[in-house]
Amino acid sequence: MADLDNHYDILVIGGGHAGCEAALAAARMGCRVAVAVINADTIGAMSCNPAVGGLAKGHLVKEIDALGGEMAKNTDATAIQFRRLNTSKGPAVWSSRAQADRLRYRLRMKGVLERQENLDIKQAVIDRLLVEKGRITGAVTSLDETLVLRAVVIATGTFLNGLIHIGLKNFPAGRMGDPPSTKLSQWFQEAGFAMGRMKTGTPPRLDSRSIDFSALEPQYGDDPVNFFSFANADEQAARAPVLEQLPCYVTYTNSRTHAIIRGSIDRSPMYAGIIEGVGARYCPSIEDKVMRFPDKERHQIFLEPEGVDTVEIYPNGVPTSLPLDTQVAMLHSIEGLEKAQIIRPGYAIEYDFVDPLELQPSLQTKRVEGLFLAGQINGTSGYEEAAAQGLMAGINAVQYIRRDEPLILDRAQAYTGVLIDDLITRGTKEPYRLFTSRAEYRLLLREDNADLRLRETGYRLGLVDGKSYAAFTAKRDAIAGAIEKLAQTTVKPGPQINAILAGLGSVPLRQACSLKDLLRRPEIRLADLEPLAGLDPELPPAVKREVQLQVKYQGYIDRQSEQVARFKKLESVNLPDDMPYEGLAGLSNEVIEKLCRVRPRSLGQASRISGVTPAAISALQIHLRKQGYL
Numbered sequence: 001m002a003d004l005d006n007h008y009d010i011l012v013i014g015g016g017h018a019g020c021e022a023a024l025a026a027a028r029m030g031c032r033v034a035v036a037v038i039n040a041d042t043i044g045a046m047s048c049n050p051a052v053g054g055l056a057k058g059h060l061v062k063e064i065d066a067l068g069g070e071m072a073k074n075t076d077a078t079a080i081q082f083r084r085l086n087t088s089k090g091p092a093v094w095s096s097r098a099q100a101d102r103l104r105y106r107l108r109m110k111g112v113l114e115r116q117e118n119l120d121i122k123q124a125v126i127d128r129l130l131v132e133k134g135r136i137t138g139a140v141t142s143l144d145e146t147l148v149l150r151a152v153v154i155a156t157g158t159f160l161n162g163l164i165h166i167g168l169k170n171f172p173a174g175r176m177g178d179p180p181s182t183k184l185s186q187w188f189q190e191a192g193f194a195m196g197r198m199k200t201g202t203p204p205r206l207d208s209r210s211i212d213f214s215a216l217e218p219q220y221g222d223d224p225v226n227f228f229s230f231a232n233a234d235e236q237a238a239r240a241p242v243l244e245q246l247p248c249y250v251t252y253t254n255s256r257t258h259a260i261i262r263g264s265i266d267r268s269p270m271y272a273g274i275i276e277g278v279g280a281r282y283c284p285s286i287e288d289k290v291m292r293f294p295d296k297e298r299h300q301i302f303l304e305p306e307g308v309d310t311v312e313i314y315p316n317g318v319p320t321s322l323p324l325d326t327q328v329a330m331l332h333s334i335e336g337l338e339k340a341q342i343i344r345p346g347y348a349i350e351y352d353f354v355d356p357l358e359l360q361p362s363l364q365t366k367r368v369e370g371l372f373l374a375g376q377i378n379g380t381s382g383y384e385e386a387a388a389q390g391l392m393a394g395i396n397a398v399q400y401i402r403r404d405e406p407l408i409l410d411r412a413q414a415y416t417g418v419l420i421d422d423l424i425t426r427g428t429k430e431p432y433r434l435f436t437s438r439a440e441y442r443l444l445l446r447e448d449n450a451d452l453r454l455r456e457t458g459y460r461l462g463l464v465d466g467k468s469y470a471a472f473t474a475k476r477d478a479i480a481g482a483i484e485k486l487a488q489t490t491v492k493p494g495p496q497i498n499a500i501l502a503g504l505g506s507v508p509l510r511q512a513c514s515l516k517d518l519l520r521r522p523e524i525r526l527a528d529l530e531p532l533a534g535l536d537p538e539l540p541p542a543v544k545r546e547v548q549l550q551v552k553y554q555g556y557i558d559r560q561s562e563q564v565a566r567f568k569k570l571e572s573v574n575l576p577d578d579m580p581y582e583g584l585a586g587l588s589n590e591v592i593e594k595l596c597r598v599r600p601r602s603l604g605q606a607s608r609i610s611g612v613t614p615a616a617i618s619a620l621q622i623h624l625r626k627q628g629y630l
Contacts (some may be wrong), residue, residue, distance in 0.1 A: 068463025
């Protein structure tokens with residue numbers, strides 16, 4: 001525990017997914033950290049759905065784990081169902097998802113923070129930050145306690161000026177049951193930050209004892225399970241889930257449900273014009289789905305258990321801010337939910353966010369040195385997006401204090417890099433959600449190779465311990481060794497090999513080839529060639545999977561690597577911070593305005609700004625060449 005004084009290297013404001021990762025990263029890197037939370041009992045709380053991962057989100061969780069973060073370990077220890085999504089498609093878009101025990105997830109994460117050296121938890125409301133000569137020096141709480149600081153990470157989630165709506169009633173809150181943070185939002189406005197307002201929503205929670213599950217379709221998890229953390233996944237054969245695995249159930253809305261919603265739409269705060277914030281395009285409320293897609297006969301609902309020891313059910317697919325009586329009628333029109341009892345009503349929440357164009361690639365603000373933002377305050381949605389930003393903000397707050405170069409992951413290194421680059425380059429006017437389609441080089445950014453991409457970086461930063469790093473290097477070397485062995489083992493045409501190939505439905509050999517070339521055939525698996533290759537029979541399953549993927553997709557991987565080389569060429573051309581865009585020939589007023597607003601750090605980033613044309617990039621290249629930068 002740190003000394004009982006008010007001097008800290010870093011203050012993290014907020015104890016959600018972003019705040020937890022930021023605080024743990026900074027403390028593990030050796031800084032003295034304080035975490036300020038409005039309610040210490042809600043550290044690590046899953047405010048919305050009791051699940052981690054999903055399309056592209058699973059990639060983020062794997063990357064967090066590879067860098068030494070906590071989310072994957074916490075999920076593996078508290079999950080009640082594991083599923084791998086998109087397995088009918090290519091490995092680039094395979095994504096892991098897990099249902100978590102909501103209570104256990106929160107308690108375990110809180111315990112991890114409580115046991116972490118160099119980290120103090122403070123139940124306090126931060127009203128304002130102290131800045132001298134453009135640099136963070138401290139913070140003041142609502143009880144007039146002053147903290148002396150060198151850096152601050154703000155990860156306030158939906159708490160900045162939070163306002164909850166249920167029907168035409170509304171009240172201030174950061175989430176149901178917790179007060180909002182109002183004065184900190186005022187500080188941002190007074191400091192000149194560009195801000196906006198967003199909205200998100202959550203469904204009512206149901207009592208499982210009032211649901212007729214016999215009428216519903218069960219959805220079971222994978223067996224064996226696919227763990228999130230590489231420490232667990234690499235030892236998968238010897239591990240079983242910690243908690244009992246539970247099924248989800250599937251049901252659907254119907255025409256009667258839709259009629260009930262339309263009949264009460266005048267009492268929807270969104271359609272009555274009461275809600276000002278912009279909602280998530282890819283996670284709309286049920287009333288928005290019904291009104292925007294009138295021809296759709298039904299909408300799917302997943303009934304997700306909230307834990308092993310609770311009767312609460314999360315009906316994923318019906319987030320709503322309709323009045324309580326409408327919520328009851330709507331649910332009772334759905335098969336299996338005819339007698340469903342609501343434990344907690346659904347609601348919408350509006351909150352303030354900071355325009356992410358205010359940020360540098362390190363997630364430090366451009367206006368104030370030593371101030372970093374992470375999570376929903378940057379306009380994102382989702383636990384995983386928040387946690388990834390929190391980890392990067394925590395790391396870079398430490399790098400800032402040490403005067404070391406920030407850790408900046410580019411779009412070819414990680415989905416985390418795609419996420420942050422999108423935010424700081426393009427900004428967002430609605431809650432941002434990551435998808436695999438946002439990544440140009442997704443074949444190189446698979447879930448399975450997140451450790452191969454990022455583990456070395458985590459170890460260098462001090463976030464990955466020696467034991468984990470040794471296991472990683474052994475895995476990496478085993479993969480390389482197995483591929484080399486396949487490449488060096490040659491087979492010649494003959495009755496024996498052709499009989500094996502015929503049994504696999506493969507054409508016979510016409511000439512000698514390596515086993516590596518043979519493995520590239522779609523119908524052949526590594527397991528089919530193991531006796532011929534003389535591979536170590538004790539090779540872990542994770543090694544075998546990676547070998548097979550790398551060999552089978554080598555052509556595509558090589559092609560994408562060439563694209564990355566071209567990308568890196570533009571990224572390597574740095575743009576001066578004081579680039580005089582206003583005086584450059586060949587740039588339109590629109591382009592000048594956008595370049596001045598974003599202040600891109602490289603020619604590559606400039607090329608990704610909406611409205612910046614190829615002609616404008618050429619004009620920038622001409623100027624850089626004239627000034628001797630190229």
